[in-house]
């Protein structure tokens with residue numbers, strides 16, 4: 132084991148910190164090369180990034196005049212000595228590149244290089260690339276080899292951290308997208324649907340009952356204004372729209388009346404919970420699931436009646452939404468978002484959902500939420 136002077140240990144710690152501080156891959160690679168040159172006194176340095184089959188994908192170099200690099204015009208071929216490191220997965224240290232048995236010489240215009248050290252950079256189990264340093268006056272020492280190996284390990288760890296962060300960032304973005312789609316569907320899109328259905332229903336009355344049409348238009352305009360206000364709040368807060376809710380049962384009654392208006396269907400509500408229970412956010416989830424289930428029944432089931440029951444039992448609130456419509460095959464894939472969103476709300480809150488539907492005989496949606504949300508996000 133070579134011994135390392137205390138001042139060198141300090142240099143190494145600083146080097147590790149500066150490499151690990153990089154938040155972007157190309158800056159990290161460049162910083163690794165530069166640090167290697169600073170610590171060893173090498174005149175040139177580079178980091179070659181390998182692709183799937185050991186071919187060179189990228190080559191970050193420091194110290195070579197840009198004009199000269201342009202004149203050479205291509206990346207190293209990763210054959211010859213550079214290829215040896217990839218193949219053997221070990222460090223190579225020599226005083227003169229030309230002396231190595233695998234050396235194939237330099238391309239036209241490439242400056243002559245003599246002393247050389249090269250080490251693989253591993254990320255996890257895989258070789259990510261190789262770190263090369265050349266041209267140290269007097270040649271690279273055993274200490275230099277320790278330093279460069281250390282730097283390669285540091286860089287490998289930092290690259291793996293960067294990749295992990297990138298994956299987490301993407302996952303968070305994806306989650307946000309899903310949440311936005313869900314919120315828009317459950318509130319805005321459903322509301323617009325209801326307005327559309329209301330207008331459609333009033334078309335039949337244009338000739339015989341202009342007063343009813345007039346009323347319907349007024350209601351629709353109000354509803355559109357409300358929806359625009361909701362959307363505006365949502366855009367500014369990026370949070371689900373908050374309804375001014377006097378209390379859940381009266382808000383549910385209003386919702387059901389609105390949804391039923393365009394259809395000739397009786398929608399009943401039986402609400403059996405203590406006052407002000409459930410509270411938000413459970414009330415929001417319950418409201419959304421009932422809204423979706425009732426609009427599904429009305430839109431898809433052609434029922435003659437729809438019944439909504441809500442009951443609080445101990446630590447849970449249960450709801451059932453039943454219709455006597457067409458029913459449907461619950462195993463059938465659908466492009467809609469409604470059922471998926473319901474399932475997602477239930478999963479997030481550790482609730483339960485069961486859809487009992489028989490084609491030709493109607494549908495009952497059973498849902499339950501814990502009154503004390505344990506996992507709500």
Ligand SMILES: Nc1ncnc2c1ncn2[C@@H]1O[C@H](COP(=O)(O)OP(=O)(O)OP(=O)(O)O)[C@@H](O)[C@H]1O
Pocket residue numbers: 316424427428429431432454456457458459465466467468469470471494
């Ligand atoms: N009560 C019901 N009666 C009959 N069919 C239903 C009922 N509920 C759901 N379905 C069927 O299940 C499908 C999926 O429902 P889902 O709510 O996921 O999507 P959607 O209503 O078609 O679209 P979205 O909810 O995104 O506006 C519906 O298209 C419909 O065929």
Ligand SMILES: [Mg+2]
Pocket residue numbers: 423426427467468469470
């Ligand atoms: Mg739906």
